[in-house]
Amino acid sequence: MTAPSSTTVSLRGVTKRYRSVSALDGIDLDLAPGITGLLGPNGAGKTTMLRVIATVLRPEEGQVRLLGRDPGEPNARTEIRRRLGYQPQELGFPRGFSSMAFVNYMAVLKEWADRRVRTVEVRRVLDLVGLGDVATQRISRLSGGQRRRVALAQALLGKPELLVLDEPTTGLDPEQRASLRGVLADIAATSTMVISTHQTEDVAALCNRVIVLDAGHVHFDGTVPELVSFATGRVWMAAGPDAGAQASWRTASGGYRNVGERVPPGAALVEPSLEDAYLLLRGAAGLAPAGSTVSARSAEVA
Amino acid sequence: MSPRHVRPVDLEAWVLGEADGLVSLSVEQHVVACPRCQAAVADLVGRVPAPTAYAVSPGDGAADVSQGAALPDLDTIWDSVRDEIELPRASLLERVLVRLGLPPGEAMVVAAAPALRGSWLCAVALAVAFAVGGAMAARTGNATVFLTVAPIVPVLGVATAFGPEVGAALEQESAAPYPLVRLVLLRTGAVLLTALPVVLVGQLLFPEAAAWVWLLPALGFTAAVLALSTWFGPWWPTTTITALWVVGTAAANRLDTIWAVFDPRCVVLYLVMLLVGPPVLVLRARRLGTIGRIAS
Numbered sequence: 001m002t003a004p005s006s007t008t009v010s011l012r013g014v015t016k017r018y019r020s021v022s023a024l025d026g027i028d029l030d031l032a033p034g035i036t037g038l039l040g041p042n043g044a045g046k047t048t049m050l051r052v053i054a055t056v057l058r059p060e061e062g063q064v065r066l067l068g069r070d071p072g073e074p075n076a077r078t079e080i081r082r083r084l085g086y087q088p089q090e091l092g093f094p095r096g097f098s099s100m101a102f103v104n105y106m107a108v109l110k111e112w113a114d115r116r117v118r119t120v121e122v123r124r125v126l127d128l129v130g131l132g133d134v135a136t137q138r139i140s141r142l143s144g145g146q147r148r149r150v151a152l153a154q155a156l157l158g159k160p161e162l163l164v165l166d167e168p169t170t171g172l173d174p175e176q177r178a179s180l181r182g183v184l185a186d187i188a189a190t191s192t193m194v195i196s197t198h199q200t201e202d203v204a205a206l207c208n209r210v211i212v213l214d215a216g217h218v219h220f221d222g223t224v225p226e227l228v229s230f231a232t233g234r235v236w237m238a239a240g241p242d243a244g245a246q247a248s249w250r251t252a253s254g255g256y257r258n259v260g261e262r263v264p265p266g267a268a269l270v271e272p273s274l275e276d277a278y279l280l281l282r283g284a285a286g287l288a289p290a291g292s293t294v295s296a297r298s299a300e301v302a
Numbered sequence: 303m304s305p306r307h308v309r310p311v312d313l314e315a316w317v318l319g320e321a322d323g324l325v326s327l328s329v330e331q332h333v334v335a336c337p338r339c340q341a342a343v344a345d346l347v348g349r350v351p352a353p354t355a356y357a358v359s360p361g362d363g364a365a366d367v368s369q370g371a372a373l374p375d376l377d378t379i380w381d382s383v384r385d386e387i388e389l390p391r392a393s394l395l396e397r398v399l400v401r402l403g404l405p406p407g408e409a410m411v412v413a414a415a416p417a418l419r420g421s422w423l424c425a426v427a428l429a430v431a432f433a434v435g436g437a438m439a440a441r442t443g444n445a446t447v448f449l450t451v452a453p454i455v456p457v458l459g460v461a462t463a464f465g466p467e468v469g470a471a472l473e474q475e476s477a478a479p480y481p482l483v484r485l486v487l488l489r490t491g492a493v494l495l496t497a498l499p500v501v502l503v504g505q506l507l508f509p510e511a512a513a514w515v516w517l518l519p520a521l522g523f524t525a526a527v528l529a530l531s532t533w534f535g536p537w538w539p540t541t542t543i544t545a546l547w548v549v550g551t552a553a554a555n556r557l558d559t560i561w562a563v564f565d566p567r568c569v570v571l572y573l574v575m576l577l578v579g580p581p582v583l584v585l586r587a588r589r590l591g592t593i594g595r596i597a598s
Binding site: 054055056078079081082084086087088090092093094100104105106108109110111113115116119120123136151154164 | 381472480
């Protein structure tokens with residue numbers, strides 16, 4: 001199988017195991033410029049896949065090509081890293097550093113040798129993520145959301161062509177998330193961005209492609225409308241919970257939202273959301289044989 | 303700086319905004335009252351880009367205006383102010399490393415390790431105090447305590463340098479183009495250098511050269527810890543090697559003398575560690591990002 005010419009990330013048969021557990025099990029994937037959202041439960045393999053794409057983890061099997069190069073070759077890997085931004089899920093910062101100092105330090109590692117040019121770039125990314133006013137504060141005194149934005153700022157250094165973000169919106173308040181979405185949407189116009197998240201609304205707002213991972217397999221690969229359509233005709237508002245529903249919860253209006261195949265008594269059909277579709281798909285994934293992929297087309301049939 | 307005039311190199315650094323605070327203050331004091339250095343500044347200002355020149359030569363503003371030069375724009379002035387306020391000052395260690403010839407970027411990379419910050423320096427001080435106290439308590443010239451502690455001080459320092467806190471930071475660092483092997487070795491080298499106080503104290507206490515004999519096992523253990531860290535993270539190898547060393551020295555001391563752990567067979571073992579560790583580290587360079595983690 002050959003990747004299309006617009007492909008910037010290509011994974012072929014990528015497998016990574018942790019002892020007997022397969023975090024990734026023969027993943028085949030091509031990504032092009034734009035934002036791709038990774039959804040999936042904890043332990044689905046999202047972070048492992050992002051670490052492979054970020055060149056910090058080598059798969060045991062399979063082929064990886066990033067920005068047209070093989071990250072297994074040292075010179076190519078360095079070249080990829082010059083054009084890569086990565087925000088890991090687990091954050092760590094040298095003790096006593098301010099956000100300015102840390103991003104400045106990361107800029108040194110990213111080969112911004114000229115002090116003045118580097119300073120301008122560091123300010124640009126800190127302002128971009130809304131940390132310009134607290135640039136001199138120690139990171140240890142910042143809130144969780146601010147720390148996550150410090151990590152995002154270093155990932156944005158140099159306007160990378162490939163941006164890998166592991167849960168970038170975790171810990172942010174709604175206003176910060178809205179602001180961050182605007183920033184990421186602007187960047188995605190010229191780069192390939194892969195985002196892992198548990199927030200389906202972030203995926204709905206940002207991503208032109210969504211991939212659902214489960215137990216190291218791709219269980220859905222398509223657009224957001226295609227995933228939402230999976231739930232069309234399967235979401236109901238009723239006076240009470242339906243025992244046969246895939247998921248059921250009380251809403252602010254006092255009614256119950258039931259997601260599933262069965263029509264609850266006296267229920268009214270409502271427009272599905274991405275979250276409804278994801279919950280339905282998770283149920284389908286639980287029943288489907290390991291390794292099967294629910295494509296956009298098969299989701300409609302299912 | 304010469305007694306009469308500013309050295310050209312300092313003057314140029316000042317005009318470029320690259321002089322540190324102390325040099326800047328000295329140069330400013332001198333230039334205000336020295337027509338010759340003012341002329342040199344004017345010459346330099348003509349050769350460097352305008353924003354840089356304006357940012358560092360406030361005293362020349364009147365002269366520039368009188369000569370019809372454009373006033374610096376507010377953005378330039380504001381950027382200069384932000385530079386002064388926001389840019390972190392180079393730490394003492396960074397300045398020392400730069401003086402020793404390390405490029406500023408490399409000095410920053412080395413100094414970012416917590417090993418060289420307060421907690422580790424405290425640990426070194428405690429170890430030195432322990433070694434000195436133990437030796438003093440023995441009052442017999444017996445070097446046992448010193449020789450037991452000294453080789454594992456650098457090992458503990460290296461483990462601290464790449465402990466869980468740095469492990470998390472390494473995840474971000476390892477996706478940067480800066481070679482991770484270089485980063486790890488630079489920090490390790492710096493940690494080893496900061497263990498020098500142990501040598502100096504030991505040399506004072508044990509002038510018969512006992513102070514130097516610990517160096518080979520220390521280097522061997524450090525190389526082994528770095529290599530094994532690419533599989534297990536730094537703490538398991540550190541704990542294991544430390545425990546084996548303490549048990550070994552105690553047993554040797556009980557049976558005969560602590561010098562038994564420095565006999566030729568043991569020396570060969572330390573040499574093997576020292577020679578094999580670095581190549582393993584380089585061969586497993588792609589695992590360096592996992593130092594600080596138990597598994598990748």
